[in-house]
Amino acid sequence: MVTINDIANAAGVSIATVSRALNSDANINESTKAAIQKIADEMNYRPKNYRKRIKSTWKQSMIGVIISCNNYPWFNRIMSGISSVLESEDITPIFANTSENPQKDITCINKLKDIVQGLLVVTSTELDGYNTSFLEEINQTIPVVTMIRNTNIPCIDSIKVDGFRPTYDAINILLDGGHRHIGIINGPMIFKPSFDRFAAYTEALSSRGIPIRNEYVCYGNFNEENSCDLTVKLIKSNPSITAIFAANTAISRGCLLAFEQCNIHIPDDMAFISYGDDFSFGLKNLNISVISDPDIEIGCQAANLLLQRIKQVRIQKNRNPERIIVTPNIILRGSEVYPKNCERARQ
Template sequence: MAATISDIAKAAGVSLATVSRVLNNSGYVKLETKEKILKIMKDYNYTPSAIARSLSKKQTNTIGVIVPDITNPFYGEVFRGINKVAENNNFNIILCDSHESIQKEIRSIQSLREHRIRGLLITPTSCEDDQNVDCLNELNNLGIPVVLIDGHLKHSNFSGVFVDNLESSYNAVNSLINAGHTKIAIITGRMNSKSAQERLDGYKKALEENNIQVNNEYIFYGDYTLESGYNLTNKILELHNGPTAIFTSSNQMTIGAIKSIREKNLSFPEDIALISFDRIDLFNIIGLDISYIDGPTTELGEIGMNLLLNSLNSDDKVDVQTITLKSSLVLKGSEKYYKK
């Protein structure tokens, strides 16, 4: 079993506080005592943990990150951006997955607080739940800054970096209309998420500006999961004289939609057109030409981490900053219209 800081203190005949001062090179310790403690550490092959080093400082050099679904490649790329900036500034990261659950999100916030994090980057599961806002406000009041990444919160005042979801969705649906489609279905995300609300608003805006009546029968409410994309696409394809195109509001739901289309031996865009919100690298690898909205995923992480560093490195209160990034629309042919 590895030696602990208590073992070192006991062997040296000193207090935990004295060992902590040696670990952190802070406070007065007699040279003879310091040399004795360092020798015992060496003899015990002791490697101090980040928590041990934090005993006298009352903090760690650790940043907390909470995302809704770590298996989603979108958040993997966001995390890559966060990690790049964190490593360059000698910060460690504890990554938590809320699994799209507000209860797990709150438990993660409380756990990270117990780990004495310096700051928190979070994509909230819900923009409308006061419970997560209360927990985050408590962190902020303790001097632990919070930065939002592509996830808004009502009744809060945190800095954040976001994608222009409304414009991105508008451009995607507009491209379907320009290709000749008038009957377009949307599979939304969770409607307690502001990003899902904005993507639906962009869909409606594109239809209305092209004098196409919004048909509520073509709006299918998903939850960002593959399963919802699959099940709702099944329903879309069963509609009599139904939509000629589908706009999916997330990459995972796009995968579910394609599974449904393929199982019915249909093809796109010949049988049904499709545009995805978010890039799916696997499609490029296997030669599946799906049109998509390409978001600045890595940049989201980098900018979010830099916003957090600005708060940590400032002696004064930092003004709240909101940064909105543009996406690009990549058309690969799946948006085309084929007359039946």
């Protein structure tokens, strides 16, 4: 390993002169500085804190983004929003998808926490206590912002989607159209969005005096194939159902596959509302009514919130976290209407 002493011997000057020249001391003339720097470069000299300097430079220009998701269009739209904000600040996002695996969340965070300025996270689960204490600990070192899930962790800023109200309104739209037999394909109840959508579904029905039928409720795993199987079973076991609400776009794609298998047409044979819009709806010329999350806005707001935290002089312990709530839009395209081939279910 090359030392300052080696450079001093090669240049024929003192160690002190080399040290001052490499640190741009104003008392060293420019020609001497240039000669010493040339020798140092030729000898591939690296100061003791070189790696630390490089690591510090990297950290100042990078943000970690950990999103646990099997719904790639949704993932891409949030990433687009994050990237647009960070690029304007000349910051590079490092993305990781942990595919709904809580242990991968921890692994990725541990790998990134020392080389990034902050973290944007959509966690894999919302089971009480799982990963939350870990995120709180990380937040004491670098700022963390959670999105969508685990949005109520003390001292951690968050971006939350109000999924209850639009789901409640969507079910009421179906009820206003004459539907009384409405099925729901939901996600795992370990996620608050799944819980909120189910709560909205049951509250909307109860407010109209319509009983909650357990046989009309299915829980999947945000997987297209699984959702297809659940939908086929739901339809075949409950022929009175005239409308189905799907809790996210992956589930919706599975529902549409099931409709094809069962030769069911929207909206003539079945009404359908999807929580989440999907590019495949347009490709298939399907006029699907949707609840549309502002995914790009979520990414933008999360990135801006994290940058705001980073620019603070120091991390404030026990601070009141900022909670931003975004509201989805309902877009009606005609798939919510009462099926003309289902008069039997009006009874």
